[in-house]
Amino acid sequence: MTEGTPTGSLRIAVIGTNYLGANTAAGMAEFGFDVIGVEIDEHRLKLLNDGKAPLYEPGLDPLLKKHVDSGRLRFTKDYREIADWADVHFICVGTPQTEGSDAADLAQVNSVVDMLAPLLTRPTLVVGRSTVPVGTSKLVEQRFHAESPAGAGVEIAWQPEFLREAHGVDDTLHPDRLVFGVQTPEAEATLRQVFATPLAEGTPVVVCNLPTAELVKGGANAFLATKISFINALSEMADATGADVTQLADALGFDKRIGRGMLNAGPGYGGGCLPKDLRAFMARAGELGVEEVITFLREVDDINYRRRARIVDVTHELLGAAWVGRNVTVLGAAFKAGTDDVRDSPALDIAGRIQLHGATVTVYDPEAMENARRVRPTLRYAGSALEACENAHLVLHLTEWPEFRALDPVTLKDVVDTPVILDARLLLDSAQWRAAGWTYRAPGKP
Known part of the structure; x- marks a missing residue:
């Protein structure tokens, strides 16, 4: 992509600068716009003002640094600096799961309206990127119209994001599709101007109404969760029959109607988006009276959590029905490789369950150690994979970092107590590990 190809004089504000907002702000600057986060x-x-991301995301620090240094991108806590400065305001705040409920917590979205609406005195476009329950955009619109001096001159659009953690920069700059939930041709034209660079690269765009745009993200995550739980359900059948779930997934994936993506058996999905978005989708379906959706997706979520319990059961079996006095190494704390995100991490959940049974659990992760310590302070943590495996009676491979796939089983055998490995990600070379004298086990593989 050619750096700095502005498609007009639009000025862009990005409100909320954690994962989504930091990627969005850096991406808009790379597209050639002046941006305030x-x-x-x-x-x-x-x-952020030092050009550093508040979280680990490959490629994001250099992009932030580049545009902070150029003066194209800066960050503030004062809404007055963006209110009448920006032509487009992107809402990128979090919508976590409400405590004690499956529903999305819209407190941060409402806070944006509280702060921004009274300051808007001229027509502007406010674009939601946050994942919200369907119907939220119209409520946001009502508040802006009622509380802004600009009144109906504040137009609302919704433009859902589809960023994958560990691929956020590329997904921002080169999205696989764009969805514009708009109400007027003018709003569509503005969004086409904002995203002129990826559109020029051939990125497909779907122009739709607001509720369709709101449903797209929840629907996409519900489908992906279903696909992951489906292959994990087949993994249990493979265990019961001697089949190989990886070969099964390969065979299924050749069917173009199914596809191979996300058909990887493992400890289940986690992170800050998929679990809470699925539950918010179910909660909203319940509010709308579409009970069948809840029944179906509840089982998807249940399968996901049963997967974690299944790995704990296999751990118990491999330890010889003993817990106390056993040392278990957990390789991985992040919910997936390429991120330091430990929210609803299957790896940390499994580690915690094993510890509660009485085993001593030592964890190592290349990027997520600090976050893991905050969430699970009672676990032991090591400075390297080799250190974590010292005197282990069992090693669990729970996050698919390339570093773990590159481990030498011969070297590792010299530091463990008992050479037994449970490859919950099904990515290690089983022949290599067995040849080195290890007992190798992978759920769903014979």
């Missing part, structure tokens, strides 16, 4: 957390704000 709004961040109320002082620590995060300082990091």
